[in-house]
Every structure is written in structure tokens, then in C-alpha cells.
Amino acid sequence: MQQVDEGTIGAAGKVLAVHVAYRSRADQRGRTPALPSYFLKPSSSLSLSGGTVERPAGCELLAFEGEVALVIGTAARQVSPEDAWAHVGFVTASNDLGVYDLKYADKGSNVRSKGGDGFTPLGPALIPAAQVAPDALRVRTWINGALVQEDTTGGLIFPFAQIIADLSQLMTLEPGDVILTGTPAGSSVAVPGDVVEVEVDSPAAGLSTGRLRTTVTQGTIEMAEFGNVPRSTEADVVDAYGSADVARAAGALNNGALDAAEPQAPWLAADGTLDPALKAKLAGVATATLSAQLRKRGLDNVSIDGLQSTRPDRSVVGLARTLRYVPNREDLFKTHGGGFNAQKRAIDSLNEGEILVMEARGEKGTGTVGDILALRAQVKGAAAIITDGGVRDLTAVARLEMPTYFANAHPAVLGRRHIPWDVDLTIACGGATVQPGDIIVADADGILVLPPAMADELANDSIAQEHEETYIAQMVAAGHSVDGLYPMNAAWAEKYREWATTHPLPDYANDSAEEARP
Numbered sequence: 001m002q003q004v005d006e007g008t009i010g011a012a013g014k015v016l017a018v019h020v021a022y023r024s025r026a027d028q029r030g031r032t033p034a035l036p037s038y039f040l041k042p043s044s045s046l047s048l049s050g051g052t053v054e055r056p057a058g059c060e061l062l063a064f065e066g067e068v069a070l071v072i073g074t075a076a077r078q079v080s081p082e083d084a085w086a087h088v089g090f091v092t093a094s095n096d097l098g099v100y101d102l103k104y105a106d107k108g109s110n111v112r113s114k115g116g117d118g119f120t121p122l123g124p125a126l127i128p129a130a131q132v133a134p135d136a137l138r139v140r141t142w143i144n145g146a147l148v149q150e151d152t153t154g155g156l157i158f159p160f161a162q163i164i165a166d167l168s169q170l171m172t173l174e175p176g177d178v179i180l181t182g183t184p185a186g187s188s189v190a191v192p193g194d195v196v197e198v199e200v201d202s203p204a205a206g207l208s209t210g211r212l213r214t215t216v217t218q219g220t221i222e223m224a225e226f227g228n229v230p231r232s233t234e235a236d237v238v239d240a241y242g243s244a245d246v247a248r249a250a251g252a253l254n255n256g257a258l259d260a261a262e263p264q265a266p267w268l269a270a271d272g273t274l275d276p277a278l279k280a281k282l283a284g285v286a287t288a289t290l291s292a293q294l295r296k297r298g299l300d301n302v303s304i305d306g307l308q309s310t311r312p313d314r315s316v317v318g319l320a321r322t323l324r325y326v327p328n329r330e331d332l333f334k335t336h337g338g339g340f341n342a343q344k345r346a347i348d349s350l351n352e353g354e355i356l357v358m359e360a361r362g363e364k365g366t367g368t369v370g371d372i373l374a375l376r377a378q379v380k381g382a383a384a385i386i387t388d389g390g391v392r393d394l395t396a397v398a399r400l401e402m403p404t405y406f407a408n409a410h411p412a413v414l415g416r417r418h419i420p421w422d423v424d425l426t427i428a429c430g431g432a433t434v435q436p437g438d439i440i441v442a443d444a445d446g447i448l449v450l451p452p453a454m455a456d457e458l459a460n461d462s463i464a465q466e467h468e469e470t471y472i473a474q475m476v477a478a479g480h481s482v483d484g485l486y487p488m489n490a491a492w493a494e495k496y497r498e499w500a501t502t503h504p505l506p507d508y509a510n511d512s513a514e515e516a517r518p
Contacts, residue, residue, distance in 0.1 A: 002126045015040065019037045022155050022184040035158075039110040053121065056116065063187055064196045066095060066139050066149045066187070067093075067180050068092075069200075071089050071092060083165075087173065092209050092212075094122050099230070120178075126209070132205050143188075186242065189252070193216065197212060281460070281463060283508070291446075297454065299451070304447040304448075309444075320436060323359070323423050324427050357386045363390075368390060370392040374402070385405070386404075390408050390412075392411055438452060464505065468496060472488070
């Protein structure tokens with residue numbers, strides 16, 4: 001078996017890495033990407049056949065990630081998935097190390113958090129790619145002799161051939177380039193003194209890389225304050241350890257521990273409200289744009305339809321709380337309709353920025369909220385009320401600053417058609433399924449329900465789409481035909497790129513939505 005050495009990959013021009021590629025990892029993180037995405041690690045991060053890796057002084061969250069590494073054997077440019085594997089020369093083991101204490105400083109690039117010297121150990125042996133099936137490899141990781149990661153490439157969301165072909169669309173993959181293909185569930189934090197071992201093998205072929213052994217040492221030189229210094233949030237701690245339970249078991253959340261049983265979701269601020277930067281981005285784009293981006297991801301049934309707004313001039317963004325009404329049955333209304341019922345409990349428990357979404361079965365023959373309860377919701381700081389039923393006291397409700405979205409006005413009180421039954425569960429409203437914690441975005445065009453795990457990606461892509469459409473609108477206004485311009489062909493796309501160099505994307509996170517919106 002050939003060993004990893006300077007001649008094979010020591011001078012790799014590129015080290016490319018996949019963010020999330022295994023189903024087990026996606027399930028652990030609670031978010032599954034629709035398509036692969038990547039980041040670069042410097043070739044100076046390579047450490048051949050293991051050795052030691054230094055945890056930088058001031059950092060506590062050095063995470064290991066056992067992975068299959070592909071070493072390109074022949075140049076690949078715009079290859080098809082069918083031909084992609086033929087361009088792989090070797091397979092080996094890798095450990096995609098990174099410090100989550102510096103993740104905040106990278107703004108998604110992973111330059112510092114994953115680019116340190118020795119942060120990409122490879123080896124010890126190379127398996128010829130032609131001798132193994134790419135979907136039948138196994139990766140295992142041990143820490144101090146205990147098995148902590150085990151999965152096969154049959155568990156990949158994105159097969160190796162897709163990753164190679166996708167990367168080759170825009171860049172030439174050259175001999176010696178390394179592709180780190182993502183890690184399965186079980187990645188966690190290593191501390192000084194820990195020994196991390198990674199092995200990739202093909203049980204069917206009887207071939208193995210052997211164990212790639214890396215010992216963690218402690219750095220002693222503190223990072224200077226002319227650059228970003230280590231710091232982390234509870235969300236970073238949870239991501240580094242893999243889950244809140246693992247972090248708690250390690251004592252990493254004892255100080256300032258998460259109150260909730262589940263990991264802090266990345267779309268939430270520390271206090272459980274919607275992240276302000278994400279909220280600003282979503283408020284800065286139109287639901288029409290978000291709808292187009294959702295459809296690209298196969299999500300067509302995410303609009304709450306058939307409603308009107310008391311404040312059509314307002315756009316709202318917020319986290320969903322839910323309330324379900326069931327058809328009235330007189331005996332049950334006696335036990336569930338009066339007093340501090342589910343309707344009143346839902347409204348009285350609203351937090352700043354939340355949106356109460358009501359399932360009223362599209363029943364228009366009675367009200368589901370009136371002026372007093374709508375006022376209480378506004379006082380509690382709610383961003384909006386949404387019901388697919390009726391609203392009573394419409395004139396008074398319409399005077400409130402808080403928008404209410406409703407099917408129709410109706411003077412009847414609650415007990416005519418409904419019983420308020422339960423709160424904070426999955427409901428149906430206006431033809432859409434809504435879960436507590438979903439992100440609601442509404443404007444004059446309509447109301448959308450966003451899966452929170454993809455909300456940041458949706459926001460970013462919507463900002464980019466509207467930026468392009470701003471340019472297209474300017475060209476149309478100048479008299480150009482839409483033929484070839486909308487959508488843009490290659491010639492117009494090149495002109496747009498030139499225009500974009502002097503017209504940067506808006507930064508909604510630092511501007512108010514109204515000021516930033518193009």
C-alpha cells in the first residue's frame with residue numbers, strides 16, 4: 001500500500017471541503033442541505049500521516065471530524081458525474097480539524113477556524129481509487145481508543161461523483177488536489193492530551209488506510225488583539241460538541257448553560273428570539289422573491305392563502321406560535337370555551353416579535369379574535385395575528401399598529417362555530433402547515449411559512465436575486481428588450497457582474513429594512 005508522502009499530496013494546490021454531506025450529520029444538526037456547498041482550507045494546513053496538532057492558546061473548542069479524503073489523479077474540468085470517479089487517484093483518511101472559538105470571525109469562510117497549521121492531517125496510506133467502490137467505503141474515528149464515529153459512504157447525501165462534477169464546473173481539479181468529503185455524526189471536541197485516530201477502509205476489497213493518529217497539544221502564545229481573539233456562544237459550543245447533551249455531559253454548558261433541552265438553533269438569538277440579523281435580511285426582501293427561492297428547493301405549499309390584512313402597508317417577520325380551534329360542540333364548549341381558555345392563554349403567553357397563527361378551518365361564520373384580545377397581543381409585543389377565520393370588531397382591530405391577517409369580518413362571538421382547543425402544536429392555516437417556531441414572513445403579496453433551518457440561506461439567495469432584478473429593471477427602464485435579459489444570458493450576466501462591482505449587495509443586517517431595500 002502506498003504511503004502518503006510529499007510527492008503524492010504534500011504540495012496540493014487546493015484543499016476543498018464539503019460542509020455537510022452525511023445524512024447522520026444533517027439529522028444531528030437538524031438541517032439538511034438541498035445541494036452541496038464548500039469551503040477552502042490552505043495547503044499549509046496539511047499534516048502528512050498525523051503527528052501532533054496544537055490547540056491555539058485561548059481556544060477551548062478544537063473539534064475533530066473524521067472524513068474520507070479524495071486525492072485527484074488526473075485533471076478534471078466540467079466532467080459529468082458518470083465520469084467523475086475516473087479522475088480520483090487515491091482515497092485516504094483525513095481529520096478536518098477546526099476551532100469553533102474563531103468561527104464567528106470567519107463570516108462563513110472557515111479561513112481561521114479551519115486553516116491552522118496541522119489542521120488537515122492525512123494518511124497514513126493511500127488506497128487506489130480504481131480498486132474500491134466509492135459508495136462502499138467506511139470511515140471510523142476513535143478518541144483515546146474509544147470508537148466515536150462510524151458510517152459508510154452509503155450514508156452520503158451527496159455522492160462523491162456529484163461533488164467532483166460540481167466542483168469541476170467552475171475550476172480545474174488538478175492532480176494532487178484534496179477533497180474532504182464531510183464528516184458523519186459523532187464529531188466532537190478534543191482537548192490537549194487526547195489522541196484522535198481516523199481510518200478509512202473498504203471491507204469488501206480488504207483495503208485500509210491504517211489509522212491516522214493525531215495527538216492534541218496545547219499552544220502557549222496568546223492571539224494578539226490586532227486580530228479577532230477567541231470567543232464563542234452557546235450555539236458554537238453545541239455545534240462543536242455535536243449536541244447539547246454531549247456538551248452538557250462534558251461540562252461545557254455548566255456556566256451559562258442552555259435553558260432549553262434542545263441545542264440552541266442557529267436562527268435564534270441567545271434569548272430565544274429570532275436572530276436580529278436574519279430578521280433584518282428577511283424583512284428586506286419581498287415574499288415574491290422568497291417564494292421563488294422556496295420553489296427552487298421544491299417547496300410550493302408554504303403560503304397561507306386567502307387572507308387580507310388590516311395593515312397592508314406593513315411587512316412582518318416573526319416566529320410562529322400556534323392555536324387550534326375545533327368545531328363547536330356544546331358540551332365541550334362548556335368545559336373548554338369559557339374562563340382562561342386556550343385562546344386567551346395563547347395570546348397572554350406571546351413574546352416580543354412572535355406571530356400568533358390560528359387554525360380556524362377556514363370557517364368564516366364567526367370571529368376568532370376581537371379588539372380586546374388583539375390589543376392584548378399588541379401590548380405583549382406580538383408582530384401579528386394570522387387567522388383563516390373571521391375577525392370581529394374589525395374597525396377597532398384595524399386601528400392597531402399590529403397587523404391582523406384574516407379571512408373576513410364577522411360580528412358573532414366565539415361560541416357560535418368554534419372551541420379554542422390547544423396551543424403550540426402543528427396546525428393548518430390557509431392551506432399551509434405551520435409549526436411552532438416556523439418563521440413567518442408577510443407583506444402585501446402574501447404570507448409565507450419558512451422552515452427555520454433554511455431561512456438564512458433563503459434570505460441570502462433572495463437578496464442576491466433582488467440585486468440582479470434591480471439591475472434588470474434598470475436595463476428595461478433604459479429601453480432594453482427582456483429577450484436574453486430576463487433571465488440573463490451569458491452576455492447580460494457578464495454586464496451584470498461588471499455593474500455589481502460598483503453596486504454591492506445591500507447589508508440588511510446593518511441597515512433597517514426600509515432603508516436598505518432596493
